[in-house]
Amino acid sequence: MGDHSEHEGRVPVYDAGAIEEKWQRVWEERGLFRAADDGRPKKYVLEMFPYPSGDLHMGHARNYTIGDAMARQAHMQGFDVLHPIGFDAFGLPAENAAIKHRTQPAKWTYGNIDQAVATMRRMGFSYDYDRMVRTCDPSYYRWGQYLFLKMWEKGLVDRRTSPVNWCPTCNTVLANEQVTEGRCWRCGTVPERRELTQWYLKITDYAEELLDDIDRLDRWPERVRQMQRNWIGKSEGAEIDFALADASGEPTDLKITVFTTRPDTLFGASFFLLAPEYPLVHELVDGTEYEGAVQEVIDIAEATSAVDRQSSEVEKHGAFTGRYMVNPVNGRLLPIWVADYVITDYGTGAVMGVPCGDERDFQFARKYGLPVPPIILQEDDPLFDGLSGQEDLVVTDVPWDHAMDAEGVMVQSGPITGMRGGKRSEAAKAVVDLLAGRGLAREAVNFRLRDWLISRQRYWGNPIPAVHCEHCGIVPVPEDQLPVTLPEGLDLAAGETLAECPEFYETTCPVCGAPARRETDTMDTFTDSSWYYLRYCDPHNDHEPVGRAAADRWMPVDNYIGGIEHAILHLLYSRFWTKVMRDLGMVSCDEPFTDLLCQGMVKDENGEVMSKSKGNVVAPASVIEPYGADTMRLAILFIAPPEKDFDWDPQAVAGCNRFLKRAWKSVWEASCSATPGAEPSMDALDDEGRKLLRAVHRLGIKCTDDYGRRQYNTAISALMELVNAGNAYLAATASGERDGALMARYAHDLVAMLSPVCPHWADELASEALGMEGSMYDEPWPTFDADLTREDTVEIVVQVLGKIRARIQVAPDAPREELERAALEAVAPQLEGKDVVKVVVVPGKLVNVVAR
Incomplete structure (x- = not known):
């Protein structure tokens, strides 16, 4: 720290634009933010990468500012920091935008990437740009194809015909996870159900581990962990075989299996349900008087999302097939109905209807006049005394307006009457044991999670590396022929796809050499974002997706920052992909992200969600131009805690700018009296000096602790209080009377602690006011002494x-x-x-x- 007494009374103007341009250039020239791999403990800080659909918006700015403050402070605390950035560049947004603007997706995408990177640099983010990943680069998606082939070898790839969600607006299929509240997650259209042959990744092979390992994610928000538990949806119960009855009511050899978590309620089944997609449905009704009504239900189901079909709030639709199943516990005949609230994505697509204990079954029974026999009651129920101990079914209806809690004492239930009923109860076990002896039941576990449908019928995506040969069937593209690259020049506006592009699909079979057809489906864009964090560890590797040494050095990601909207899709897929790569020997970690922070949304001044369609988006440039990037960064972190939504407040932005100017002036004035290299002594200070030194240590401890808890708003408040304390000292003392060591400590620590938030401001002061060499980024984080916070009295x-x-x-x-x-x-x-x-x-x- 040099002698700046010549500046006294002449504090330089805080020119944010010039200062920020200067330091961004210096940082770039020095390669300041490159991970050193120099033996220090590692810290991998990562924000979820953006879609390059246009310039960055304030939501991006918040996400990246949080991560940048985290990364910068970690480096000052002695960590070797990996802080990369890239772009999730494939997918429908870019393709649709290119069609709208009558250009090619590649040109549109790379142009947006250039604009976004320029904005990121203008914001001063500490990214190692040398590691940048663009998922539409062949150098990246080559390895996505390679990993697909490795999964294929491992038996994790499947191609089959099944009902799928088809979005008629996006003209592609959607995975179940991509249908949110009954609509396409991208465009909001209600998807249709279609029967198509598609490619799947067998994520269900990892369902148990994905569920069990959620308990290890103790630094994830509990809300996210519970959402993943619910989506995986493990259910323990039993599979029970029902026999189709013939015309005389006798059981035939045709069996239909149901999965139930409540085998104890089997005596209360009063009807049998099949999903509209169940393969046997048409066979049951073909040529009968019931065919038309059943077809109506099938048509309704095809036009309704799976989410809405399962909702208890939506009206149920059903039709009788004219056929019956035989209840295996009592031989009673159960009418077979087709119902739109039964889906093939859960269980077997067949359900025993027990209306007394299931609300959807109850609603269905009431609508169609089906029996509601009570078979499990609470002891204070008015029906209990009359049915207690009753084994035969004598009451087949109830005076209820909804289903009851299916826990209690079994009645009208044969040999289990009088037992306690419930999940995994003695009654449930008794029913399974009874039927298991006849080969009609077995304990089973079912998951709500379905295999991941990755086929997409659009151009702008990673081509699936497969070839269809009349002689050899479907064969993988050899690894030495990767990547399978996308053709250029398709007329997307006219609807041209890969399936209509001979120069793409015409090929030869890699096995027999005969003419063959290349697969024209592309992979779901989530396959690209499911492993990008691993490529950052080793982005220039031309031999494999990531080297084991690089993966072991940096993985798992220590701090991951992104929106709650990715709680199921991206985060679940990434966890699956990491486990697969572990089993392939490429990585050693079980989970990709140790700590997860889900930042809140940035809304407009009226509390409305920002969107281009509403015209209420606040562009970062609109704040940077008048105030500078550091003011924008400060305001983003000061207005609210990271996890909370907040309304954009121009007055708060202006207030943050005033604070930066006040702190700028305070540091300059303090530096004029500063003594470099000296440590202030409490005993040598007067009352005003002791008061400021106590504030430095007290507020320094608070600020450091708040940074560690990611409560940046209160950390900044502590620094605002410190500036007030410093200015009080400056006002109370003449320039020649100020303690030089105290002034040096105050100015240095204030600049150091604000530098993760306002790095250009800090580096300018460090260089010009404090006379330091280099950047605050390379300075150690200040240490503080709790004993020095104690008041004299x-x-x-x-x-x-x-x-x-x-x-x-x-x-x-x-x-x-x-x-x-x-x-x-x-x-x-x-x-x-x-x-x-x-x-x-x-x-x-x-x-x-x-x-x-």
Whole structure:
């Protein structure tokens, strides 16, 4: 720190634009933010990468500012920091935008990437741009194809015909996870159900591990963990075989299996349900009087999303098939209905209808006049006394308006009558044991999670590396022929796809050499974002997706920042992909992300979600131009805690700019009296100096702790308080009377602690006001001493009979006897003529004298 006394009274103007341009150039020239791999402990900080659909918006700015502050402070704390950035560049947004603007997706995408990178640099983010990943680069998606082939070899790839969600607007299929609240997650269209042959990744092979390992993610928000548990949806129960009845009511050899978590309720089944997609449905009704009504239900189901079909709030539709199933526990005939609320994505696509204990079954039974026999009751139920101990089915309807809680005592249930019923109850076990002896039941586990449908019928995606040969069937593209690259020049506006591009699909079979057809489906864009964090570890590797040494050095990601909207899709797929790569020997970690922070949304001044369609988006440039990037960064972190939504507040932005200018002036004034290299001594300071030194340590401890808890708004508040304390000292002392060591400590620590948030501001002050070499990024984080936060004296209130009569100054650790003596002396006039009965001492706060 040099001698800046010549600047006294002439504080330079804070010119944010010039300062930020200068330091961004310096950082780039010095390669300041490259991971060093120099033996220090590692810290991998990562924000979810963006879609390059246009320039960055304020939501991006918030996400990246949080991560940047985190990364910068970690480097100052002695970590070797990996902080990369890239672009999730394939997918429908870019393709649709290119069609709209009559250009090619590649040109549109790379142009947007260039614009976004320029904005990122303007914001001062500490990215290692040398590691940048663009998922539409052949050098990246080659390895996505390679990993697909490795999964294929491992038996994790499947191609089959099944009902799928088809978005008629996006003209492609959607995975179940991509249908949110019954609509396409991209465009909001209600998808149709179609029967198509598609490619799947067998994520269900990892369902148990994905579920069990959620408990290890103790630094993830509980909300996200619960969403993943619910989506995986493990259910423990039993598979039970029902026999189709013939015309005389006798069981045939045709069996239909149902999965149930409540085998104890089997005696209460009053009908049998099949999903509209169930393969047997048409066979049951073909040529019968029931065919038309069943077809109507099938048509309704095809036009309704799976989410809406399962909702208890949506009207149920069903049709009788004219056929019956035989209940295996009592031989009763159950009418077979087709119902649109039964889906093939859960269980077997067949359900036993038990309306007394299931709300959707109850609604269906009431709508179609089906029996609702009570078979499990609470002991205080009005029906209980009449049915207690009753094994035969004598009551087939109830006076209820909804299904009851299916826990209680079994009634009308044959040999399990009187047992306690419920999931995994003695009654449930007894039913399974009874039927297992006849080969009609077995314990089973079912998952809600379905295999990941990755086929997409659009151009702008990673081509699936497969070839269709009339002689050899479907064969993989050899690894040495990767990548399978996308053709250029398709007329996308006219609807041209890969399936209509002979120069792409015409090929030869890699096995027999005969003419063959290349697969024209592309992979779901989530396959690209499911492993990009691994490529950052080793982005220039031409031999494999990631080298084992690089993966072991950096993985898992220590801090991952992104929106709650990715709780199921991206995060679940990434967890699956990491486990697969672990099993392929490419990585050693079980989970990709140790700590997850889901930042809140940025809304407009009226509390509305920002969107281009509403015209209420606040562009970062609109703040950077008048105030500078550091003001924008400061405002983003100061307005609210990272996890909370907040309304964009222009007044708060202006206030943050005023604070930066005030802090700028304070540091410059302090630097004029600073003594480099000296440490202030509490004993050598006057009262005003001791007060400021205590504030430096007290607020430094608070700021450091708040940074660690990611409560940047309160950390910034502590620094605002520190500036106030510094300015109070400057105002109370003449320039020649200021303690040089104290001024050096105050100015340095203030600049250091603000530097993760306002890095250009900090580096300019460090260089010009403090006379330091290099950047604050390379400075160690300040350390603080809790002992130096203690006041010389504290004020104690003295009460007489509960009323304040005096205030005394004592040492913070003064013993009780000293407090009592000083208090009695202070209120001696009020005690004249009275007897002191008791003295109550609350150390550090008050003394209450009881007298009469």
